[in-house]
Amino acid sequence: MSIKTILIDDEPKAIAILKSKIERFCPELDIIATIEKPAQAFDIINELQPQLVFIDIAMPGMSGFDVLEQFKNPQFEIIFATAFDQYALDAIKQCAIGYLVKPIDNEDLVESVTNATININQKNALLKNKQLLENISQENFQKKKIVIPSIDGLEFVKVKTITHCEGVDGYTKIHFTNRKPILSSSSIGHFKKLLTHPDFYHIHKSYVVNTTHIVKYLNDGYVVLSSDATIPVARAKRAEFLERFRG
Structure with a gap:
């Protein structure tokens, strides 16, 4: 049995190593x-x-x-790869979906592929994938990590630590509960799209706010x-904002 397989990783070296193994x-x-550009994954997988x-x-x-969430009915078997993020592993384990921790061990790879082959024969990928999507897109959103391009490189930060994002001259300053702000080269529009969840609100053209950190609304139009x-x-946006929180 030949199993049609696609590898997705933004690092060419990681793809080369996995391919060789x-x-x-x-x-x-x-x-x-x-695939090295995750934005291309949806179209290529569909094709x-x-x-x-x-x-x-x-x-990045x-x-x-995020790639998986683009699919309405993802029926392909998945093996995730990760170098960190215990939350991600917990979400995956709950759904009996395969995962590998980098650097990838040969025996772990063989075991994951064996399990994936069994699952492919049983045709149960859709149910597991839908459960994973439910786990990662609702109550657990605040536990997720997002990638923020910064001057020094890439920052991996937990969503729940973000208080707000502030647009500054085409850049975005991300503010946190537990550290100094990060200045990202991405615009505020990028973070509006990235943080598409009810917990985040595009309160002003220059601000996206984590509503779990709002403690007061002032009558003169400030939070x-x-x-x-x-x-x-x-x-x-004031009427809509107030209606949302009164509801």
């Missing part, structure tokens, strides 16, 4: 594509219809979870956060 230890896998996808969790701009920061609410 698969060719040596898992010859039953037929690697039909490798090639793989049975198995290896995907890195932490990638779009995580492995006060747990960090003591005072953020303006756009006049056009």
Whole structure:
């Protein structure tokens, strides 16, 4: 049995290593594509219809979870790869989905592929994938990590530590509960799209706020956060904002 397989990782070296290991230890896998840009994954997977996808969790701009969330009915088997993030592993384990911890051990790879092959034959990927999507997209959102490009490189931060994002001259300053702000080269629009969850609100053209940190609304149109920061609410959004929290 030949299993159509796609590898997704933003690091070419990581793809090369995994590809080599698969060719040596898992010859039953037929690697039909490798993807270094996660934004391309949705179209390529839809076109090639793989049975198995290896995907890195932490990638710039779009995580492995973000890729999966693009699919309405993801019926391919998944093996996640990660170098860290215990929350991610917990979410995956709860759904009996395969995972590998980097650097990838040969025996772990063979075991994961064996389990994936069994699952492919049983055709139960869709149910597990939907459960994973439910786990990672609702109550656990605040536990997720996102990737923030900064001057020094890439920062991996927990969503729950973000109090607000502030647009500054085309850049974005991200404020936290537990550390100094990070200045990202991405615009505030990028973070508006990245933090598309009810816990985050685009309160003003220059601000996205983590609503779990709002402690007070002032009558003159400002909110006060747990960090003591005072953020303006756009006049056009005040009625909607108040209605949302009254509800």
